[in-house]
Amino acid sequence: MSEPTAFSGGCQCGAVRFCAHDLNDDAHICHCRMCQKAVANAFISLVSVDTDRLEWTRGAATEFFSSAKTARGFCARCGTPLYMRDTDGTKVFLTIGAFDEPDRVPPRRQVGNEGRRAWFASLHALPGNATTEEAWPEGAAAIKASNRQHPDHDTEFWPPEGRIE
Amino acid sequence: MSDPDRLDIEMSGGCQCGAVRFHASALMANPHICHCRMCQKATGQLMVAAVGVREEHLVWTRGAPTIFMSSDYAERGFCPHCGTTLSFHFKGARHWAMAMGAFDEPWRIPIHFQIGTEGRHPALADLNGIRDAGTTEAADPAGAERIRLSSHQHPDHDTEFWP
Numbered sequence: 001m002s003e004p005t006a007f008s009g010g011c012q013c014g015a016v017r018f019c020a021h022d023l024n025d026d027a028h029i030c031h032c033r034m035c036q037k038a039v040a041n042a043f044i045s046l047v048s049v050d051t052d053r054l055e056w057t058r059g060a061a062t063e064f065f066s067s068a069k070t071a072r073g074f075c076a077r078c079g080t081p082l083y084m085r086d087t088d089g090t091k092v093f094l095t096i097g098a099f100d101e102p103d104r105v106p107p108r109r110q111v112g113n114e115g116r117r118a119w120f121a122s123l124h125a126l127p128g129n130a131t132t133e134e135a136w137p138e139g140a141a142a143i144k145a146s147n148r149q150h151p152d153h154d155t156e157f158w159p160p161e162g163r164i165e
Numbered sequence: 166m167s168d169p170d171r172l173d174i175e176m177s178g179g180c181q182c183g184a185v186r187f188h189a190s191a192l193m194a195n196p197h198i199c200h201c202r203m204c205q206k207a208t209g210q211l212m213v214a215a216v217g218v219r220e221e222h223l224v225w226t227r228g229a230p231t232i233f234m235s236s237d238y239a240e241r242g243f244c245p246h247c248g249t250t251l252s253f254h255f256k257g258a259r260h261w262a263m264a265m266g267a268f269d270e271p272w273r274i275p276i277h278f279q280i281g282t283e284g285r286h287p288a289l290a291d292l293n294g295i296r297d298a299g300t301t302e303a304a305d306p307a308g309a310e311r312i313r314l315s316s317h318q319h320p321d322h323d324t325e326f327w328p
Binding site for chain 2: 011012013028029032033034036037038039040041042044045062064065066067068069070072073074075076077078079080081082095096097098102103106107108109110111112113114117118119120121123124126127128129130131132133135139142143144145146147148149150152
């Protein structure tokens with residue numbers, strides 16, 4: 001059987017969910033200062049889907065125009081950054097970490113290298129190889145017991161009854 | 166006397182649109198990345214980069230983050246206007262973990278360790294080795310100029326009025 005080509009995903013709280021029926025072969029990271037500040041990270045990770053191959057299966061993102069023709073979508077309820085798009089374009093660039101299975105989407109190219117962190121080259125070699133469970137078992141268990149993160153698959157109803165006040 | 170748990174780095178920062186701004190008079194000596202699935206999904210990214218700021222060293226100088234409680238313990242702050250990830254705070258803790266890219270001069274902040282490695286994205290093993298497509302200016306000068314001329318991003322310094 002071949003690998004499924006559809007990719008579902010959404011925000012942390014699950015109020016906004018999407019299905020990309022297939023993806024373009026352009027997964028990348030961008031180090032530019034606008035992408036950095038938009039997601040407050042060292043770099044952004046994105047992959048595009050043609051607009052007509054993208055289905056919003058629950059809710060809708062709120063958009064901020066970071067420049068005249070660039071809209072950045074996020075969940076107004078939990079803040080997860082979900083995409084960026086050019087208003088003249090026919091593609092939406094989804095954030096890879098929002099996918100239910102981000103490991104299926106490896107970035108192959110880096111852009112905006114004027115903003116690259118000096119320590120980026122040594123990311124893989126940073127000290128610390130403990131999992132959350134190993135490093136902090138009681139905290140991991142407590143978080144798991146009251147976790148409000150949407151599961152990494154589509155759900156018929158969300159949130160489960162009584163879960164979110 | 167120097168405090169081994171403290172980085173003497175003073176810096177402002179905030180979200181992309183500038184509606185929420187903060188000032189840290191010192192950082193904690195714990196700049197790190199977290200690969201855990203909750204940090205990934207909260208930010209839509211491969212990992213989070215964060216550094217602690219003690220409550221006595223942190224002032225929200227404009228606006229305030231909106232909080233989503235990703236569990237009963239964790240408050241995740243973001244800008245309600247532009248969505249920038251800003252902070253992570255354990256209820257009752259005396260410090261906040263601030264998202265590193267929100268600082269105005271993030272290149273001044275080192276990185277010391279990684280956590281949550283159960284969620285490490287396989288691409289992290291050689292992310293530095295993927296194809297280098299150059300700078301924004303070199304790859305797309307017209308696009309870079311168009312964006313620069315209409316950028317709604319808050320500048321990387323404090324402002325008296327904004328926008």
